[in-house]
Amino acid sequence: MFSLPDLPYAYDALQPYMSKETLEYHHDKHHLAYVTNGNNLLKGTEWEGKSLEDIVKGSFGKNAPLFNNAGQHYNHIHFWKWMKPNGGGALPGKIEKAIISDIGSVDKFKEEFVAAGTTQFGSGWAWLSVKNGKLEISKTPNGESPLIHGASPILGVDVWEHSYYIDYRNRRPDYLKAFVDHLVNWDYVLEMYEAATK
Numbered sequence: 001m002f003s004l005p006d007l008p009y010a011y012d013a014l015q016p017y018m019s020k021e022t023l024e025y026h027h028d029k030h031h032l033a034y035v036t037n038g039n040n041l042l043k044g045t046e047w048e049g050k051s052l053e054d055i056v057k058g059s060f061g062k063n064a065p066l067f068n069n070a071g072q073h074y075n076h077i078h079f080w081k082w083m084k085p086n087g088g089g090a091l092p093g094k095i096e097k098a099i100i101s102d103i104g105s106v107d108k109f110k111e112e113f114v115a116a117g118t119t120q121f122g123s124g125w126a127w128l129s130v131k132n133g134k135l136e137i138s139k140t141p142n143g144e145s146p147l148i149h150g151a152s153p154i155l156g157v158d159v160w161e162h163s164y165y166i167d168y169r170n171r172r173p174d175y176l177k178a179f180v181d182h183l184v185n186w187d188y189v190l191e192m193y194e195a196a197t198k
């Protein structure tokens with residue numbers, strides 16, 4: 001069964017980059033709906049009792065309604081942890097080194113990550129993930145993630161309008177720049193990188 005995790009910080013902790021109102025709607029309404037719908041759709045399927053990652057990977061291409069809700073549940077569980085108050089800033093050495101080696105530079109990473117989110121047409125996500133031991137930037141529509149493309153996500157940003165419209169209206173690039181510079185919890189990115197490269 002899916003359950004809604006608490007936010008790891010107060011609803012107003014990410015201001016001014018992400019408002020209390022955005023987090024109240026995004027976490028309490030949108031994420032909760034994925035949990036509730038996902039649980040209803042999971043009942044009686046072959047994936048009941050499986051891990052969330054197995055449900056996401058297994059239902060892709062086979063059960064679209066279940067996949068959409070399970071995928072979004074997975075994405076949002078991590079999205080809350082990919083942010084923190086006073087985030088952004090200096091990258092952990094290990095991540096910085098990998099970004100320089102696989103992408104070119106930290107500035108290039110920021111530019112390409114923001115561009116991926118900006119150019120995702122309609123709803124979706126932009127990602128930094130590990131594939132075959134290397135970092136790569138990508139974008140996916142709706143509830144998809146690098147998980148279903150043979151990669152391990154280590155950072156993702158939600159570009160559905162529900163994530164930014166209250167605070168940034170149509171200025172998605174401004175939201176993405178604020179995310180990269182002021183919200184990213186690099187400690188959690190490092191934790192996922194280490195798990196993905198073990």
Ligand code: FE2
Nearest residue numbers: 030158160163
């Ligand atoms: Fe979302």
